[in-house]
Amino acid sequence: MLERKIKMGKEMKGHVLLLPFPAQGHFSPMLQFAKRLASKGLKATIAMTISVTKSSYAEAGGVQVEIISENGYTREGVHGSFKDVGSRVLLSIIEKNRYSSDAVTCIVYDSICPWALEVAKENGLFGASFFSQSCSVNYIFYQVSRGIIGLPVEETVSSIPGLPPLEISELPTFVSDLEVYKVALDLFLGQFSNLDKADSVVFNTFDKLESKVVKHMRKLWNVLTIGPAIPSMYLDKRMEGDKDYGLNLFEPSEDPYIKWLNARETGSVIYLSFGSIAVYTNEQMDEVANALRQSNKYFLWVVREEEMIKLPKNFIEETSDKGLVVTWCSQIEVLSHSSIGCFITHCGWNSILEALSLGVPMVTMPNFADQTTNAKFVADIWGAGIWPTADHKRIIKRDKLEASIRNVMEVDIADTIKKNISNFREMTRDAMEIGGSSFLNIENFVKSLQVVRK
Numbered sequence: 462m463l464e465r466k467i468k469m470g471k472e473m474k475g476h477v478l479l480l481p482f483p484a485q486g487h488f489s490p491m492l493q494f495a496k497r498l499a500s501k502g503l504k505a506t507i508a509m510t511i512s513v514t515k516s517s518y519a520e521a522g523g524v525q526v527e528i529i530s531e532n533g534y535t536r537e538g539v540h541g542s543f544k545d546v547g548s549r550v551l552l553s554i555i556e557k558n559r560y561s562s563d564a565v566t567c568i569v570y571d572s573i574c575p576w577a578l579e580v581a582k583e584n585g586l587f588g589a590s591f592f593s594q595s596c597s598v599n600y601i602f603y604q605v606s607r608g609i610i611g612l613p614v615e616e617t618v619s620s621i622p623g624l625p626p627l628e629i630s631e632l633p634t635f636v637s638d639l640e641v642y643k644v645a646l647d648l649f650l651g652q653f654s655n656l657d658k659a660d661s662v663v664f665n666t667f668d669k670l671e672s673k674v675v676k677h678m679r680k681l682w683n684v685l686t687i688g689p690a691i692p693s694m695y696l697d698k699r700m701e702g703d704k705d706y707g708l709n710l711f712e713p714s715e716d717p718y719i720k721w722l723n724a725r726e727t728g729s730v731i732y733l734s735f736g737s738i739a740v741y742t743n744e745q746m747d748e749v750a751n752a753l754r755q756s757n758k759y760f761l762w763v764v765r766e767e768e769m770i771k772l773p774k775n776f777i778e779e780t781s782d783k784g785l786v787v788t789w790c791s792q793i794e795v796l797s798h799s800s801i802g803c804f805i806t807h808c809g810w811n812s813i814l815e816a817l818s819l820g821v822p823m824v825t826m827p828n829f830a831d832q833t834t835n836a837k838f839v840a841d842i843w844g845a846g847i848w849p850t851a852d853h854k855r856i857i858k859r860d861k862l863e864a865s866i867r868n869v870m871e872v873d874i875a876d877t878i879k880k881n882i883s884n885f886r887e888m889t890r891d892a893m894e895i896g897g898s899s900f901l902n903i904e905n906f907v908k909s910l911q912v913v914r915k
């Protein structure tokens with residue numbers, strides 16, 4: 462191990478090198494964290510693949526961007542090529558700055574790339590693992606990784622400290638469906654292979670949201686909850702320039718879908734998005750389309766280009782007086798729009814945090830990965846939405862979906878959900894406010910980097 466002493470003058474708080482896993486849901490929260498660090502006087506460099514690079518991200522919010530070549534990463538090669546290329550890129554950035562005033566002092570890496578911690582430690586740097594999914598989900602993975610929960614799981618799991626009893630269908634699918642998700646399970650169990658060596662373990666969540674499980678995890682690692690990692694503008698309407706709140710580049714959008722929303726009444730529109738990866742069957746997409754028709758409500762539906770083919774024939778034309786289908790939108794801007802009354806979501810963790818932060822009730826349609834467990838929390842633990850029952854083929858039928866939409870938007874149950882969700886909205890603000898739990902954890906993270914290290 463290379464021994465080196467990094468001395469930082471008052472003006473230099475350190476240089477954090479961040480390595481997100483190349484997928485939208487992993488990259489976005491880490492970029493927000495990077496912006497918060499940059500706003501606190503740290504130099505922040507994010508190393509990312511071209512596949513998640515959009516022009517709007519470049520140099521965003523004072524964060525320097527280093528590109529990892531696309532050739533170095535294929536989804537199939539997560540274990541191989543991304544590790545090799547990623548390690549080389551990290552090293553080259555460390556070397557480039559080694560003897561300058563911008564010497565890298567810390568690596569923040571996506572928790573599913575534990576090899577990056579080895580790079581940090583071999584170079585005498587502070588290493589922080591960044592988890593882009595909830596504490597609850599990761600505590601389940603931890604229990605599996607240590608053999609505390611044996612696989613295959615054959616009955617309801619009631620023994621995890623800090624978590625409610627979870628039926629098999631409520632566990633992450635990587636744990637419940639071993640045949641399909643073997644590679645993914647290994648990746649997520651691998652998060653804990655060297656975690657004991659990490660200086661900080663950072664989660665995109667906030668204390669009050671997962672208080673019980675966070676308490677248990679703090680017995681194991683230096684857990685810092687720093688979320689929700691969304692632009693500050695959407696949390697508290699504070700504008701750019703307030704340094705303590707991180708940077709945001711908010712400008713009211715002129716996009717056609719925002720203009721379309723502007724013409725709709727408060728709480729009248731259903732927003733649907735299934736994130737950047739989830740793939741539903743043709744049958745499920747058909748059921749969703751028909752639920753929308755039956756509900757006769759306004760809707761804005763994000764359908765990724767490659768999924769468009771699954772929409773019923775002529776659906777877009779036939780519903781054009783009620784709905785708008787787009788291939789991508791600024792979700793956070795949409796969720797913060799007053800016209801949105803319901804979010805039909807695949808339950809990606811970022812989508813959940815965004816909906817809670819912006820106070821939008823959810824109808825959950827989990828697809829895979831952590832989404833099933835997230836749906837359980839939304840519906841049964843937080844009371845922030847409804848998880849419609851699926852049939853024996855795991856399809857949520859149109860009638861059930863329509864009923865859930867009405868329950869969330871119209872009838873009595875909606876009042877309870879709206880009250881709960883509005884409490885969460887307050888809680889997210891409290892967490893990120895000066896003195897709030899996430900605010901203080903970010904401060905502590907920054908302070909810990911200023912300790913002179915040998």
Ligand SMILES: O=c1ccn([C@@H]2O[C@H](COP(=O)(O)OP(=O)(O)O[C@H]3O[C@H](CO)[C@@H](O)[C@H](O)[C@H]3O)[C@@H](O)[C@H]2O)c(=O)[nH]1
Binds near residue numbers: 484594734739763831
């Ligand atoms: O039209 C869209 C659709 C999505 N988003 C944004 O893209 C992100 C999507 O993230 P998430 O909701 O977490 O979904 P995925 O992209 O599916 O995320 C993957 O990564 C997450 C974090 O690890 C996991 O929780 C998910 O299960 C996994 O599918 C969010 O910030 C959305 O606001 C947009 O801006 N516009």
